[in-house]
Amino acid sequence: MLERLLTVLKARFGSAPALTEAPKGVDVLADMADRRVMRRYLDKPVDPALVETLCAVALSAPSKSDLQQTDIVIVSDKGQREKLEALLPDNPWVKAAPVFLVFCGNNRRHRLLFEWRGRPFVNDHLDAFFNAAVDAGIVLATFVAAADRAGLGTCPISAIRNHAEAVSEILGLPDHVFPVAALGMGWSSFAGVMSPRLGLEVTVHRDRYDESGLRDKIAAYDKRRESVQPYKTQRYVSTFGESDSYGWSEDKARQYSVPERAGFGAFVRKKGFTLD
Numbered sequence: 708m709l710e711r712l713l714t715v716l717k718a719r720f721g722s723a724p725a726l727t728e729a730p731k732g733v734d735v736l737a738d739m740a741d742r743r744v745m746r747r748y749l750d751k752p753v754d755p756a757l758v759e760t761l762c763a764v765a766l767s768a769p770s771k772s773d774l775q776q777t778d779i780v781i782v783s784d785k786g787q788r789e790k791l792e793a794l795l796p797d798n799p800w801v802k803a804a805p806v807f808l809v810f811c812g813n814n815r816r817h818r819l820l821f822e823w824r825g826r827p828f829v830n831d832h833l834d835a836f837f838n839a840a841v842d843a844g845i846v847l848a849t850f851v852a853a854a855d856r857a858g859l860g861t862c863p864i865s866a867i868r869n870h871a872e873a874v875s876e877i878l879g880l881p882d883h884v885f886p887v888a889a890l891g892m893g894w895s896s897f898a899g900v901m902s903p904r905l906g907l908e909v910t911v912h913r914d915r916y917d918e919s920g921l922r923d924k925i926a927a928y929d930k931r932r933e934s935v936q937p938y939k940t941q942r943y944v945s946t947f948g949e950s951d952s953y954g955w956s957e958d959k960a961r962q963y964s965v966p967e968r969a970g971f972g973a974f975v976r977k978k979g980f981t982l983d
Contacts, residue, residue: 743899745860746800765850804891812839860895929954
């Protein structure tokens with residue numbers, strides 16, 4: 708199994724750590740390193756009790772100061788699903804997913820403790836929002852890992868934040884509760900495709916942050932990714948034209964050349980957060 712783990716890591720990152728002895732759980736590590744985003748599913752329902760079980764496993768994840776600032780909304784009502792799907796016409800895999808969940812940061816419960824005990828909420832600044840958002844992200848990642856172990860495929864949907872206010876209204880989210888991401892889930896209809904990642908020399912640092920040679924390293928990653936997972940289309944050709952070489956860096960530069968989610972800060976403040 709060590710050989711499989713190293714093979715998977717090399718396929719993902721272009722190189723693998725010099726690991727010579729299989730650690731405990733090497734088979735699980737190999738499976739985790741080999742995980743695939745899944746946007747195509749079998750026409751087969753997922754037991755609601757299994758969905759709730761995965762929620763419980765995910766909510767067992769670490770939580771900042773035991774504040775437990777994450778909620779998961781399981782959207783199973785047809786009308787509710789249709790309202791959310793209508794907000795995401797560019798994400799057809801949302802409709803395809805048998806299960807649809809929304810992961811929310813929740814700083815409301817913490818604040819209510821102060822209200823119930825008649826104490827001032829003195830830490831009313833950016834960290835209150837940040838802690839809840841990070842907690843929700845940790846729970847989302849844990850849910851994805853748990854679903855993988857159960858044989859289910861998942862696809863996180865950050866575009867839910869493009870319509871944060873509408874989502875909040877549809878789900879009835881009160882002040883200090885906000886959507887972080889949605890997640891589609893179902894039984895996988897194929898093995899999925901591995902997305903190569905930036906090399907470990909770019910994202911793993913020793914003692915201090917280091918971006919020496921970064922441009923060359925990203926150029927090398929562009930070539931590696933284009934050779935194994937070329938982009939099928941190029942973004943905004945009418946603006947930028949067709950590129951002979953279209954790698955990850957060009958795609959991401961084009962993707963975020965268009966304003967997106969500019970109103971999210973205003974939404975968060977409307978939800979009652981002070982972002983100072």
